[in-house]
Amino acid sequence: xxxxxxxxxxxxxxxxxxxxxxxxxxxxxxxxxxxxxxxxxxxxxxxxxxxxxxxxxxxxxxxxxxxxxxxxxxxxxxxxxxxxxxxxxxxxxxxxxxxxxxxxxxxxxxxxxxxxxxxxxxxxxxxxxxxxxxxxxxxxxxxxxxxxxxxxxxxxxxxxxxxxxxxxxxxxxxxxxxxxxxxxxxxxxxxxxxxxxxxxxxxxxxxxxxxxxxxxxxxxxxxxxxxxxxxxxxxxxxxxxxxxxxxxxxxxxxxxxxxxxxxxxxxxxxxxxxxxxxxxxxxxxxxxxxxxxxxxxxxxxxxxxxxxxxxxxxxxxxxxxxxxxxxxxxxxxxxxxxxxxxxxxxxxxxxxxxxxxxxxxxxxxxxxxxxxxxxxxxxxxxxxxxxxxxxxxxxxxxxxxxxxxxxxxxxxxxxxxxxxxxxxxxxxxxxxxxxxxxxxxxxxxxxxxxxxxxxxxxxxxxxxxxxxxxxxxxxxxxxxxxxxxxxxxxxxxxxxxxxxxxxxxxxxxxxxxxxxxxxxxxxxxxxxxxxxxxxxxxxxxxxxxxxxxxxxxxxxxxxxxxxxxxxxxxxx
Amino acid sequence: xxxxxxxxxxxxxxxxxxxxxxxxxxxxxxxxxxxxxxxxxxxxxxxxxxxxxxxxxxxxxxxxxxxxxxxxxxxxxxxxxxxxxxxxxxxxxxxxxxxxxxxxxxxxxxxxxxxxxxxxxxxxxxxxxxxxxxxxxxxxxxxxxxxxxxxxxxxxxxxxxxxxxxxxxxxxxxxxxxxxxxxxxxxxxxxxxxxxxxxxxxxxxxxxxxxxxxxxxxxxxxxxxxxxxxxxxxxxxxxxxxxxxxx
Numbered sequence: 001x002x003x004x005x006x007x008x009x010x011x012x013x014x015x016x017x018x019x020x021x022x023x024x025x026x027x028x029x030x031x032x033x034x035x036x037x038x039x040x041x042x043x044x045x046x047x048x049x050x051x052x053x054x055x056x057x058x059x060x061x062x063x064x065x066x067x068x069x070x071x072x073x074x075x076x077x078x079x080x081x082x083x084x085x086x087x088x089x090x091x092x093x094x095x096x097x098x099x100x101x102x103x104x105x106x107x108x109x110x111x112x113x114x115x116x117x118x119x120x121x122x123x124x125x126x127x128x129x130x131x132x133x134x135x136x137x138x139x140x141x142x143x144x145x146x147x148x149x150x151x152x153x154x155x156x157x158x159x160x161x162x163x164x165x166x167x168x169x170x171x172x173x174x175x176x177x178x179x180x181x182x183x184x185x186x187x188x189x190x191x192x193x194x195x196x197x198x199x200x201x202x203x204x205x206x207x208x209x210x211x212x213x214x215x216x217x218x219x220x221x222x223x224x225x226x227x228x229x230x231x232x233x234x235x236x237x238x239x240x241x242x243x244x245x246x247x248x249x250x251x252x253x254x255x256x257x258x259x260x261x262x263x264x265x266x267x268x269x270x271x272x273x274x275x276x277x278x279x280x281x282x283x284x285x286x287x288x289x290x291x292x293x294x295x296x297x298x299x300x301x302x303x304x305x306x307x308x309x310x311x312x313x314x315x316x317x318x319x320x321x322x323x324x325x326x327x328x329x330x331x332x333x334x335x336x337x338x339x340x341x342x343x344x345x346x347x348x349x350x351x352x353x354x355x356x357x358x359x360x361x362x363x364x365x366x367x368x369x370x371x372x373x374x375x376x377x378x379x380x381x382x383x384x385x386x387x388x389x390x391x392x393x394x395x396x397x398x399x400x401x402x403x404x405x406x407x408x409x410x411x412x413x414x415x416x417x418x419x420x421x422x423x424x425x426x427x428x429x430x431x432x433x434x435x436x437x438x439x440x441x442x443x444x445x446x447x448x449x450x451x452x453x454x455x456x457x458x459x460x461x462x463x464x465x466x467x468x469x470x471x472x473x474x475x476x477x478x479x480x481x482x483x484x485x486x487x488x489x490x491x492x493x494x495x496x497x498x499x500x501x502x503x504x505x506x507x508x509x510x511x512x513x514x515x516x517x518x519x520x521x522x523x524x525x526x527x528x529x530x531x532x533x534x535x536x537x538x539x540x541x542x543x544x545x546x547x548x549x550x551x552x553x554x555x556x557x558x559x560x561x562x563x564x565x566x567x568x569x570x571x572x
Numbered sequence: 573x574x575x576x577x578x579x580x581x582x583x584x585x586x587x588x589x590x591x592x593x594x595x596x597x598x599x600x601x602x603x604x605x606x607x608x609x610x611x612x613x614x615x616x617x618x619x620x621x622x623x624x625x626x627x628x629x630x631x632x633x634x635x636x637x638x639x640x641x642x643x644x645x646x647x648x649x650x651x652x653x654x655x656x657x658x659x660x661x662x663x664x665x666x667x668x669x670x671x672x673x674x675x676x677x678x679x680x681x682x683x684x685x686x687x688x689x690x691x692x693x694x695x696x697x698x699x700x701x702x703x704x705x706x707x708x709x710x711x712x713x714x715x716x717x718x719x720x721x722x723x724x725x726x727x728x729x730x731x732x733x734x735x736x737x738x739x740x741x742x743x744x745x746x747x748x749x750x751x752x753x754x755x756x757x758x759x760x761x762x763x764x765x766x767x768x769x770x771x772x773x774x775x776x777x778x779x780x781x782x783x784x785x786x787x788x789x790x791x792x793x794x795x796x797x798x799x800x801x802x803x804x805x806x807x808x809x810x811x812x813x814x815x816x817x818x819x
Binding site: 046050133134145147148166181210212251332333442446486489491 | 578584598599600601602605611612613616617618619620621622623624626627628629630631645647665666668670671672676679683686688690696697698699700703706707710711712713730746749752
């Protein structure tokens with residue numbers, strides 16, 4: 001019945017080849033599963049390569065007083081206690097072992113004087129905790145995982161995009177997609193599926209994210225009937241480049257502040273003294289981003305609407321050794337020598353704390369056979385993620401999702417593909433070529449980005465959010481008429497028409513969740529509700545598909561066991 | 573507003589020609605921004621590979637005015653705009669469409685290289701001075717510009733016999749890892765064809781990560797091959813050393 005299409009069968013299908021997807025693949029292979037990894041780009045290009053500062057793990061190599069309890073407490077504090085505490089618990093406990101494993105697979109971290117893995121300070125972490133390689137930690141991690149996966153013999157389907165999950169009754173049984181090279185369709189029949197597709201940064205124009213960050217995995221899961229969690233929490237990284245316009249949004253690693261960088265406004269004031277006198281520049285990202293934004297809004301910003309970030313008080317050689325990418329990035333793209341003077345920085349859309357709702361131990365989504373890990377999944381980071389906790393998240397929960405998906409595949413082997421779903425998925429992809437509308441996907445994407453930047457940004461207010469939802473409706477209507485030109489061969493316009501559907505859907509989930517959360521917490525700041533709300537502090541937002549409608553409900557945060565409560569109560 | 577003309581290759585592996593596009597210039601603009609402008613306003617199906625737009629993923633390689641470049645790091649204001657700026661796909665690999673080439677051969681070569689394998693009973697202590705040189709090799713972002721410019725691949729198409737600079741860099745990173753227990757010199761000599769390299773240093777010149785590919789990776793590897801295969805005494809010494817350290 002599927003004769004028309006190329007079909008690949010695997011026990012476990014992994015969508016996404018960043019840190020979480022690759023770590024999941026390695027674990028599923030170790031369980032003896034047949035594993036397929038599908039990715040929109042070439043292997044090794046996933047956005048994990050952009051991670052700069054490091055992997056947070058309480059290894060206590062530099063600050064010997066550190067331990068998992070402190071890491072757990074820092075993570076919960078940073079997430080304003082909305083985190084899934086069980087995930088924060090597992091994450092803090094398992095991160096050190098996951099880092100050691102990378103080293104055993106060939107990764108080379110910077111070293112302490114006594115030959116151990118060196119760790120650096122980062123915002124919101126009580127101790128020097130981030131294992132790093134200069135400012136290119138993500139590259140080291142992805143290359144190590146890639147080499148490990150290749151040596152174990154995984155199947156990678158590169159430049160292949162998944163457009164729909166396929167279901168057998170309630171359970172997920174594979175996916176439908178297309179090869180970017182020639183545009184032909186492909187079916188993956190799989191006993192379990194792990195989503196590791198990252199976030200949704202491309203719905204905003206000023207972002208540190210790559211083109212791949214279009215909310216695909218969250219949208220696939222939602223359309224298949226899985227629940228999304230806490231979608232209002234979008235992290236704006238405090239320091240992106242603001243000048244020149246061509247590089248606006250490009251990430252300036254938090255490691256600049258970790259290594260001693262100082263923030264000043266145009267008057268030369270070290271303004272973090274006002275907002276967080278204790279932690280200063282190493283406050284959490286939500287606080288620093290809001291502080292810079294406020295300085296600019298109140299007229300104390302730099303010429304190009306940012307703040308100054310200065311590391312030039314450190315010896316030039318030290319800066320070049322610890323922050324080589326930053327040195328070259330500013331030198332080559334902005335004509336600024338960061339060893340001699342300050343950088344201009346401002347907030348940039350960076351990370352999605354919300355995502356697919358998963359079970360802490362297994363990464364299981366709310367549909368049988370479906371798993372998620374990394375940025376696509378939600379829970380670990382609560383209302384705000386600490387820097388460095390993302391790479392460790394990928395490793396800890398990538399491994400757990402791969403393990404559970406392989407076990408599920410063993411125990412639930414019988415699956416049947418449904419021709420009608422395949423036909424519908426094919427139809428959906430071909431239809432844009434037949435349209436005769438007068439605009440293409442690029443215009444609509446630009447308008448979506450403008451809407452999200454203006455109305456669903458760092459500071460939010462009810463009228464803006466309502467306005468955003470109305471605008472999203474009209475953008476959706478336009479997207480349904482958007483025409484695609486050219487052939488099916490490596491056609492970015494066609495691809496964007498697909499990605500646009502995901503972006504519009506997930507943007508709506510963000511705006512709806514942001515509208516109902518009538519409080520300010522972590523990355524979600526409401527001008528009309530500037531304080532914490534005790535009731536909202538105890539509940540998560542959940543989104544699920546109800547026919548063609550988006551259903552939103554609240555669920556109480558689970559009660560934490562006493563031993564963990566005790567850890568939170570302890571002072572540092 | 574100032575403008576520039578980009579002369580971009582459009583076509584596939586059977587036929588193609590260059591097409592001119594006019595783009596407005598903005599401060600700090602890079603060639604990749606110009607290509608995105610063309611996609612968004614003139615040619616929505618223009619095929620371009622890119623990811624991070626920050627020089628960290630190595631996806632957006634192309635030949636700009638005949639030079640192999642990352643388009644995300646090539647500033648428009650560094651190029652003469654009184655004549656069209658040519659943008660062509662990497663010459664050493666077959667074109668798929670427009671600026672996108674088939675680089676799958678690289679992934680096949682990579683599979684031949686035995687992965688890192690730790691010496692037995694290691695305590696995982698390593699010192700910065702011992703890993704500095706290996707970290708240089710691990711900066712590689714796999715943009716394949718070195719593969720594109722290497723004349724053994726570009727002009728002589730020795731893809732069956734020669735692995736190319738990228739993979740000598742990878743092997744150097746493994747061979748010089750202080751805790752690695754595997755020898756890859758036979759692979760270098762036989763399957764990877766390191767002897768074909770006559771150290772013209774073209775690869776080093778185009779590396780966007782400033783890896784000293786020829787001096788720090790290829791020449792030391794050539795020396796190891798010589799020691800193991802053409803200098804029997806040194807070869808035996810090295811073998812004994814590996815045996816002792818992996819006990």
